[in-house]
Amino acid sequence: MKARVAGLVFSYGGFRLEIDELVFPGSQVTAVVGPNGAGKSTLLKCLAGILTPERGGTFVDGRDLARLGGRERARLVGYVPQEPTYMFNYAVLDFVLTGRAAFIPRFSSPAALDVEAAREALQYVGLADLERRPFFELSSGERRLVLIARTLAQRPSVLLLDEPTTFLDPRHETEVMALIRRLAVERAATVIVTLHALDMAMKFADAMVFMKAGAVVAAGPPDDILDEALLRAVYDVDIGIVDVAGRRVLVR
Amino acid sequence: MAIVLPLLLFVLSLNLGTYRIPPKDVLPILTRAVFSAGGGESSPAADVLIRIRLPRLLLALFAGAALAVSGASLQALFRNPLVFEFSLGISYGAAFGAALSLVFLGAKVPAQAAAFVFAVAAVLAVLFVAGRAASQVVTILLSGVIVSALFQALLSLVEFFANPYALQALIFWLMGSLGQATWTDLAISLPLIGLGVAALIGLRWRLNVLSLGEDEARTLGIDVRREKVLVIILAALTTAAATAVTGVISWIGLIVPHLVRMAVGPDNRKVIPLSAAFGASLLLLADDIARSAFAFEIPIGILTSVVGIPFFIVLLKRSGKVWL
Numbered sequence: 001m002k003a004r005v006a007g008l009v010f011s012y013g014g015f016r017l018e019i020d021e022l023v024f025p026g027s028q029v030t031a032v033v034g035p036n037g038a039g040k041s042t043l044l045k046c047l048a049g050i051l052t053p054e055r056g057g058t059f060v061d062g063r064d065l066a067r068l069g070g071r072e073r074a075r076l077v078g079y080v081p082q083e084p085t086y087m088f089n090y091a092v093l094d095f096v097l098t099g100r101a102a103f104i105p106r107f108s109s110p111a112a113l114d115v116e117a118a119r120e121a122l123q124y125v126g127l128a129d130l131e132r133r134p135f136f137e138l139s140s141g142e143r144r145l146v147l148i149a150r151t152l153a154q155r156p157s158v159l160l161l162d163e164p165t166t167f168l169d170p171r172h173e174t175e176v177m178a179l180i181r182r183l184a185v186e187r188a189a190t191v192i193v194t195l196h197a198l199d200m201a202m203k204f205a206d207a208m209v210f211m212k213a214g215a216v217v218a219a220g221p222p223d224d225i226l227d228e229a230l231l232r233a234v235y236d237v238d239i240g241i242v243d244v245a246g247r248r249v250l251v252r
Numbered sequence: 253m254a255i256v257l258p259l260l261l262f263v264l265s266l267n268l269g270t271y272r273i274p275p276k277d278v279l280p281i282l283t284r285a286v287f288s289a290g291g292g293e294s295s296p297a298a299d300v301l302i303r304i305r306l307p308r309l310l311l312a313l314f315a316g317a318a319l320a321v322s323g324a325s326l327q328a329l330f331r332n333p334l335v336f337e338f339s340l341g342i343s344y345g346a347a348f349g350a351a352l353s354l355v356f357l358g359a360k361v362p363a364q365a366a367a368f369v370f371a372v373a374a375v376l377a378v379l380f381v382a383g384r385a386a387s388q389v390v391t392i393l394l395s396g397v398i399v400s401a402l403f404q405a406l407l408s409l410v411e412f413f414a415n416p417y418a419l420q421a422l423i424f425w426l427m428g429s430l431g432q433a434t435w436t437d438l439a440i441s442l443p444l445i446g447l448g449v450a451a452l453i454g455l456r457w458r459l460n461v462l463s464l465g466e467d468e469a470r471t472l473g474i475d476v477r478r479e480k481v482l483v484i485i486l487a488a489l490t491t492a493a494a495t496a497v498t499g500v501i502s503w504i505g506l507i508v509p510h511l512v513r514m515a516v517g518p519d520n521r522k523v524i525p526l527s528a529a530f531g532a533s534l535l536l537l538a539d540d541i542a543r544s545a546f547a548f549e550i551p552i553g554i555l556t557s558v559v560g561i562p563f564f565i566v567l568l569k570r571s572g573k574v575w576l
Binding site (some may be wrong): 045048049050069070071072073074075077078079081084086087088089090091095097098099101102104106107108109110134154 | 332454
């Protein structure tokens, strides 16, 4: 399913996010990159329904997300938050089960079907044997995977991930990115992920969106749009691009 | 399983008290009272059991469950282990409403109705004072303190204008007591408490989702504002219905949910129903002590505070680990 942003305007204080048109193709990973304060997370939150844009809209498969009820939207769009702080130390399985909220009536509790969906999601991210562990006892990398599993249990067509690899060591960073890649390939999900690690974006993303000061500077497949001039324009720092055995590598 | 403890305590408590009724007499008296309409016999034992002890014990069960379940639900909703009926102004809002009705309105307005109106008014005031930052823990606690202080002042005003006779009754009621329960009071309070507690138990898993925070609950498909209002109204309803009859009984709403979480973990699917069972048991037990441990009766609100706080501190020190 294709996700689309059209004529979007959102402002908060002195910050203004303004995007004319942006398309996220289905079964692809799109990496949204840019300096701090560029509006990456704000864009994601508008898509997730956490923030309400002043003008314009976000569409999935032609449907205006603003016109959908909460449950309908949650079945279409899933959001993996950045570094949430929780008060209660739920067991991993209980936490992943909250991803089923859009399928469970207000005065009900999860049924066997929901537990199955949660277990399947944990299996998919490779943490099936941790289901009874308290969430706070997990490592940072495991927590990211559990957060992703929770969103998988929600079964959305569009997956939004807000900096899922920040503070992770290289191994876990690669694992999380490989998982995100698999979601687009195996589950045909439309994946939109904000990132700081440009090398990860180049390796795992089908398309990149460069943002700066609330606007889109460039969007498209990394090979088509990425050059030293763009990096200079977006980040205000010199980053070189060199060829190493047929792969483009960034050097600073 | 969890329902066994309060029921067992209930049956045992029927025998307890200054006027001892032998266990073998309890059931015959109860069955005669139920099956012979219009009062049946009027032996002293039957009088004590039917008119005094039974309503009192029922009130202990329901009020204990009401306070504990409200506290547990509010802690989950506001993601704050320090929030309970007190910290949201509900307790003193309800107390003010009930006092107003007891002193000035007589029997024209049921104390429960006045208590509910002002309990809801208090929460609304708290949410209004907190404003847009209502989701922030510190803001809401601070607003709660302010609003509680206001209602305590208004309560003092009622005391000031009450005639000496009414004042004495009012002060005794404010300390918290189950002894004044009449069937007329219970006929209003128990169904309201039953309804509120049942609804909150129904929402138990929803509270897990809400406890993750507003933004996340929203992305998971929940209409956060509506569900938040629902939980708050239910908590205010149960607390007000209990407080209108019992007066201010503190700490049950804070201690019981924590004890339950220490035992079974934070999953509200267990915490909410177990808080009901354990809150009912605890208040019943406290009342048994209040009315039989000494030659005179201690107001139960004082007892729950004096016994409850050190008990909680000991558990807090001993457990040493996070149980939330």
